[in-house]
Amino acid sequence: MAGQLSLKDDCEQCFGLCCVALPFAATSDFAVDKDGGEPCRNLQANFRCGVHDTLRKRGYRGCTVYECFGAGQKVSQVTYNGQDWRSAPESAGQMFAVFPVMRQLHELLRYLDEAMSLETARELQAELSAAFEATERLTLLGAEELLQVDVAVHRADVNVLLLRTSERVREGMKGQQMNRRGADLIGAKLRKADLRGANLRGAYLIAADLRGADMRQADLIGADLRDADLSGANLTGSLFLTQSQLNSAKGDADTQLPPTLTRPAHW
Incomplete structure (x- = not known):
């Protein structure tokens, strides 16, 4: 089972990837338009958000509800070995493409981690552990290999197991x-x-x-x-x-x- 912190956002270890890689449009969730690959105007040189404590007040509610499940620090510190996109701009485009792939994989790890902790689903433990380990191995691939992963197929396979877990836990409930x-x-x-x-x-x-x-x-x-x-x-x-x-x-x-x-x- 994963350590809980590895599946939670750790912005101190990330290169502000969600603030750069992802696009957003001026809506009730975001104050302005921003293209994918374009740094948010509030992103500082140290990759921290300059208005983090007042995001909702400034119209950036969408930022306060986003969760990467630890994918940001995995891409920053593991996939790219701590080399950020500013110091190595030639890798920026690839890094921004890898991030959403990693985010999906880490979301699956988060669900599998929870499933493994459920006492009422102990008979599925071996299958859940195998799925967790297989997903974790994908997160450790190199950048080029990660971009070749068919995440939709992997998600579908894992979801079958998560649904079985859910049905087992909810069995007998009203x-x-x-x-x-x-x-x-x-x-x-x-x-x-x-x-x-x-x-x-x-x-x-x-x-x-x-x-x-x-x-x-x-x-x-x-x-x-x-x-x-x-x-x-x-x-x-x-x-x-x-x-x-x-x-x-x-x-x-x-x-x-x-x-x-x-x-x-x-x-």
Whole structure:
């Protein structure tokens, strides 16, 4: 099982890759337009964000909900051995192309790491460990090899195993048969809903009213929780919930979270 820190963002060890490699457009999430490969105007010479503490106030909410799962430091310190794109501009384009590939692989590692920790899925431990090790080996490839990885195929294979894990953990739960995978639940009125063990994979829960909802053991992998109101909701034991999902939602001091996640500062 991976050390938890290796699957969390460590901006101190990264060359500001998400601030350069990724494009964004002027919307409610970003104050300005920026092309991929173009450094954000707020990126400093030391690769730190110059307005990090006031991102939301300045209109960069999208930055506060982004999570690379440790891919930034892996690309910076392992794939490129600590050589940054400013000192080696000839490698910049390749580095920026490698970063999103690595990010997808690290996201899978994050889910597999959680799956391996679930006592109710112990019989899948060998398969989960093998999938984790295979994914980790991909992250250690050289830059050119990484760009040849068919991440979509690998994701599909891993997702089958993650779904089996989810079904095993949710077995016997009240909401196990509640399959809202990919459902349009935008603005849904789900206050105090009993969603224990529900399949909410990839569900669109944007601006949904989930105040006081019981979401224990609900599978939330890929669910869109932007502006969803989680005030007073119980998310303990929820499956595959990430910090970025929480950061995109609303909540309060009464929202119950898994112990591995942190209550967002803006709640």
